[in-house]
Amino acid sequence: MTTVGPLLRGWRERRRMSQLELSLRADSSARHISFIETGRARPSQAMVLRLAEHLEVPVRERNALLLAAGYAPAYPETPLDDPAMSALRAGIEQLLTGYEPYPALVMNGTYDVLAANRGIALLLHGVAEHLLRPPLNALRITLHPEGIAPRIQNLGQWRPHLLEQLERQISMRGSQRLRELYEEVSAYPGPAPEHSADPMHPFALPMRIEHENQVLSFISSVSTFNTPMDVTVSELAIETFLPADPETVKALMP
Template sequence: MSVVPSSAVATSSAPVGAGVGPLLRGWREQRRVSQLELALRAGSSARHISFVETGRSRPSEEMVLRLAEHLDVPVRERNALLLAAGYAPHYPETPLDDPSMGALREGVERLIQGYEPYPALVVDARYDVLAANRGIALLLDGVPDRLLVPPLNAMRLTLHPEGLAPRIRNLRAWRDHLLAQMDRQIALLRSAPLRALYEEVAAYPVPERDPAEDGGSTGPPLPFALPLRIEHEGRVLSFVSSISTFNTPMDVTVAELAVETFLPADPATAKYLHSLHP
């Protein structure tokens, strides 16, 4: 599948009209960093950090960016801090279908296609699917068409009672893993749309207990990672997943991209996938 632009654009949750001081204080407290520690990291003084947070001192543009860097503030929220301080945004937000993103689109598509026959996909900050390979298409066999209308959402497709959920043998454990992942993202991005998605998928019905994993390629328990165990045409396929992001992104769009890959967790799953795509 080709890389496509997402129709959902994440927005900063910074309060309208809030000064940069309270916003910086909020990030510092969330990171559990003292004013003194932040000052030492940023080459400043605790007194100056205090003055910035209380509005007694207006930080320079360079200082805002430096503090945001040491507080690991997401790129989108760094722009919000700059606006609150009276400066122009520093990081552009280029649509993924912009001609300047051609090399990125080609590289990402080549990456996930090269991962075949194993599943791989690319999502944005709201878990909308921007690209997927044939391995993902295989897992989506049987999902109703109405759930496959773009923009596809990875969380909704996975946990919806008409999506993949009925075929996931360890649904309760996998659901807990996904909800915890979303919860961490909400704390990091402070995104109202992401919070709404969380509340939606968390409200989907869940069985009191998972089906007994009797047969199929479930393999032995994996002490190093929680597997996704999913039925496909009478088999139980087992995967472990990993998520990759871009280092030091200089664009909001790129900063919010994530590539998720699924590696077979047992030889039977690997053999089956290779038999479908020699």
């Protein structure tokens, strides 16, 4: 069984932080941090949580650190369909509905789609049935050759953008499931990467997608919850697609 010391050292090295820097942030000493990492000292529960906070360890992995140190997990993991989550679900549903007719969806930490509004249907038009079976995965649906990819006009720009985003999340979270997802979707065939700026949208890269003989342009925005105290909530992400030009606005208005 892995002890807490090597795990903490791994997170510290992932954040490119020295023992001295971490000790100053956590109001400790470099000597004590060294003793914890080598197993010569057992950190208190409060110290584990303090170090995890300064190392920006995701909530799920904070529980793993506590278990490795011999303590009970501090954060529950409540299913989204649990009655205790009713207020949260209602708020999310209201947000998704209010965003119509523009697409919006809710994903978990591995890009599985948990909820979506009616606007998402225009993105899923023509997607192969096997990709729409639960659990729907947003990255798989987007980049699979039988998914949305053939309709994305600037796939050479959008695909590298998504893969780079996923790489950053793997670096930040150290998730094996995300790493496996990256290996899968990065192996799908795709055009050569294009990194040139879009002169029509210099402020953000749009996704330009063909729909019913016209091209719609969307800018994606992802929102998460501040100070989550539950594993499930900490991994929720709400992605909304904002029209990037007047033509898209006109096309989607009833």
